[in-house]
Amino acid sequence: MMVKGIQLQLCGFVTQRWNLKPITSLSFSSLSPISYPNPNPNPSLKLLPTPRTTRFAPFRASSSLQSSGNVRSIKFCQWCGGSTKHDIPDGEEKLRAICTLCGRIAYQNPKMVVGCLIEHDNKVLLCKRNIQPSHGLWTLPAGYLEIGESALEGAVRETMEEANADVEIISPFAQLDIPLIGQTYMIFLAKLKKPHFSPGPESSECQLFSLDDIPFNSLSFSSMVVTLSLYVEDIKAGKPKFHYGTIKKRPGTSPSDIRAYTLDHHMHT
Amino acid sequence: MMVKGIQLQLCGFVTQRWNLKPITSLSFSSLSPISYPNPNPNPSLKLLPTPRTTRFAPFRASSSLQSSGNVRSIKFCQWCGGSTKHDIPDGEEKLRAICTLCGRIAYQNPKMVVGCLIEHDNKVLLCKRNIQPSHGLWTLPAGYLEIGESALEGAVRETMEEANADVEIISPFAQLDIPLIGQTYMIFLAKLKKPHFSPGPESSECQLFSLDDIPFNSLSFSSMVVTLSLYVEDIKAGKPKFHYGTIKKRPGTSPSDIRAYTLDHHMHT
The missing domain is CATH 2.20.70.10 (Ubiquitin Ligase Nedd4; Chain: W;)
Structure with missing residues (x-):
């Protein structure tokens, strides 16, 4: 089952021992700006390598998810x-x-969305959504965790369902909370057991993208922009880390603007 | 709100880049045994430093939670x-x-339990439960994540509710899935902003324990045994890591035996 939507909120603090970015709420936005690849106004998939914008980027809301609380x-x-x-x-x-x-x-509680960031030949596997919301936009294979399975198992299952890809988990990559819509993303790095994949019922297309070609301008959800941006940064810096952070909707912005967020309480290994 | 119970299940795989323990399902139990501090048969709180048992340790079930799915x-x-x-x-x-x-x-989905492992003067803060299940046993401050808050915020809130302790988050420490009862634990390392704490309504006592004095024989849930065991191992090895794993109930064991589990798919930074 694919993810039905995305969005954001927050508050907090954070400190030592890990490489921690300071509080990144709006009032601290001038401190340690987190940068993401600049969205390419050109509708083609090619992403301009630089310059990069500051942290305020994607998110996309689904009314059904907004009412989750x-x-x-x-x-x-x-x-x-x-x-x-x-x-x-x-x-x-x-x-x-x-x-x-x-x-x-x-009781109502937040839901976990589990998915895979699949590395293959220095590329990553994305799926074009064949369902609403965000029909026609690109996502990592991901969906709601089911009772009776671990996050790892759920991520593997979703990847099989959406990309017909049999994967092996490498490591946890990111936990991204989106409090406003009661979701937490858990993304694992994974690799293909065999170099085979094809769109499942909820995807119209599956494709490997080199890092410079990731369609940042055509991604489905803010969580995907954050995940892929962090991944690109990590790879350029040497290797993937584990990230924790909160995706918070930037006040006063359109619910459909998936780039209108801040990444707060960002901590990484 | 304190956690109402605990338990376990699973299957899977895992690999490279991180320090990954191999598949730790029962059929592979002779490979890379994960060891935990040996529970002290003496009911006093003093834990014998060694020897250590293999991975099969705690878990405790609550009937209300077992029916979550x-x-x-x-x-x-x-x-x-x-x-x-x-x-x-x-x-x-x-x-x-x-x-x-x-x-x-x-739809029914797993719930997130968020909590803090508070470090203070080379000790950790535990709460004695004043509610069922596991009344009178020791736990980290933890409880269900609420809609509208991040995991970090929830962990801070629960710590205030159960230990009247104002904490600052240091880093994520562990994500532990317990599929059988539809729970995922997210434990953060934290420190006291001020050296003050006292039992909240759901606790009868709060106490700092040095690592050698952690009451492994009087813990409330398997998740607490796993978390504290990993923490002790990490500290003895130098510094805390980030851990992911699945707590799986060992087949044929009593639901009340919180040590009857395996830790599967254990990955750490």
Whole structure:
């Protein structure tokens, strides 16, 4: 199952021992600007190598995902069918949907999106989405983690479903939280077991891109821009690291602007 | 909100570039055994420094969490109140609860548990649980991630709630998937902003433990045994790494035996 959308939020801090970028909330945006490849206004896939913009780049929202945290949309108990009330339970601080019949609480929690960044012959494998949202735009194979599987297993499964590619996981590459839409991306570096891939039902095309040819101007989600930007930086610096960060929607920008984000609390090995 | 339980499952592979431990499923258990501190049969908190056992150690299950993936327990649509049917939707492979009135699907996904491993004066901060399950046993401050917050923010919040400790995040330390109960732990290294802490409502006690005094025999969950074992190993080897792994329940063992697990697909920086 492909990812249905993307977006962003945040707050926080961070420090020592790792190579940590300082707080990158908007008020600190002049500190240690994180740069990403400049989106090419030319609709062709070729990305201009430089110059690079500062950190404010992609994100794309899906209305269905934006409502993932809307507790008031839960009107009935899924276990007994009773009507719910919306209240803050004793000892808690958040508004919850509580069944007026059986008393059970319908907790809502963020979802994990797992995927693979597949390296092959100094290229990476991308899929062109054959479904909405972001139909026709490029993504890494990724989708929601299912109950009963590990993040690693889920990433391998999604890659098989979307690219018919049998991969071997190399290492975790990035954990990217997108609090506003209740998603956390977990991207693994992977390699093809055999040099075969083809589009699955949710993809119209699968293609290997050299780093200079990654279609930054035609990516589906902010998470993909962040992931691929960090990867390109890492490779140019020598080798991939592990990254943690929060993708936060830049206030006042269009939900459809996948470049309107900040990467906050960025930490890497 | 504290974690309500713990457990395990898995399958997979793994390779190069990072220091990767080979496949650690049961059939490969004789390869590269992962060792953890030997649980001290003495009920005092003092842990014997050596010998160390092989990888088979903790886990503790909560019946409420074990049912987290039980799609058949979803009998009504939480949005329209219609009865559900349990079927595999077109284009999918998993059994889902589908509303017979509005057609919406109630997806169930794994939950993230976020927490802090707080370092202070060469000691770590643990909380004694004042709630079930695992009442009276020791845990890191941790709980379910909420929609609207990043993993980092959630870990900081839980630490404040359970230990009244204001912490600063140092780095990600471990991602541990527990597929059988649909949980993923994300543990961050952290430090106290001020040397103050005290038990919150869900804790009866908070205490700093030197590494040799960590109560491995009185921990609440397998995830805590894994996290603290890896941490002790890392510190003894020089410095903390970032770890990814899957905690899998060892077949045929009691659900209450928190040491009956394997750590599979273990990768670290």
